[in-house]
Amino acid sequence: MKIESLLMAKEAEVFGLIKSEMGEGIEGDNYLWYPSDSPLLFQAHIDTVRDEKKELKINIGTHVITGNGVLGADDRAGVCIAMWIHSYCKKHKLPMPQFLFTNKEETGNIGMKQFLACDPEFGELKLAIALDRQGASEYVTYNVLSDEVHEYISQFGFVEEYGTSSDIEYFSDHTKIPSVNVSVGYYHQHTTHEQLNIDEMRLTLRRCIFIIAEPIEALYPVKEKVYK
Numbered sequence: 001m002k003i004e005s006l007l008m009a010k011e012a013e014v015f016g017l018i019k020s021e022m023g024e025g026i027e028g029d030n031y032l033w034y035p036s037d038s039p040l041l042f043q044a045h046i047d048t049v050r051d052e053k054k055e056l057k058i059n060i061g062t063h064v065i066t067g068n069g070v071l072g073a074d075d076r077a078g079v080c081i082a083m084w085i086h087s088y089c090k091k092h093k094l095p096m097p098q099f100l101f102t103n104k105e106e107t108g109n110i111g112m113k114q115f116l117a118c119d120p121e122f123g124e125l126k127l128a129i130a131l132d133r134q135g136a137s138e139y140v141t142y143n144v145l146s147d148e149v150h151e152y153i154s155q156f157g158f159v160e161e162y163g164t165s166s167d168i169e170y171f172s173d174h175t176k177i178p179s180v181n182v183s184v185g186y187y188h189q190h191t192t193h194e195q196l197n198i199d200e201m202r203l204t205l206r207r208c209i210f211i212i213a214e215p216i217e218a219l220y221p222v223k224e225k226v227y228k
Contacts, residue, residue: 001083003065003201006076007058011103014046014079018101022086028118030103030111034086039126039215041098042085042208043179044078045105045112045167049190065196073186073196075105078131081184084205085212094212098125105132105167112167116174126219127152128179129208130168135161136200138183142169146220149178156207158182176221182207 001021015032025034050070057068089096102111139153140163168179185200
């Protein structure tokens, strides 16, 4: 899947594009889930804050993609990387992780909440990784994680930063399965200056492949939040 195809797609078209590449999954009104026996799950959201009534024109440079307004790389870049991961694992016969695509993250995490309300069974899942962070080489958490999880994700080149909220926070609140949100290469999201660095997308892809090859060994449930 080419990133430009996902950037240009309307919200209503994205689940169809994913299924054309990855096959049928378990689908609800605002989510699409591909379960497996893997201890890893990758998550991204398909919606953007772009005005879909306005025609998007994109400029694809050697390293950076820009547009004539809000690009929507938040979070179509994450969706694209998840699809690249699926394709790579299939081609090279690596263990296939679980994938979760949600809708309406930008308007209250609606898709994630609908998915969790179905009480899905995750098998041996030990870590969820959201592909929904700006920049390169960063990871953020929204729950209280064990030191072992921080040490694990850091060894792949991600450095901890701070974030506000995303779908994956609600996932960990509900399941107690730890999660992190990693960079996918977009900058200035939600603005007319939004841009996407293609090299940084590929860097995250490579790191995710290393994670799949060396999955976390144990489940370290999230701890209770303490409010001061």
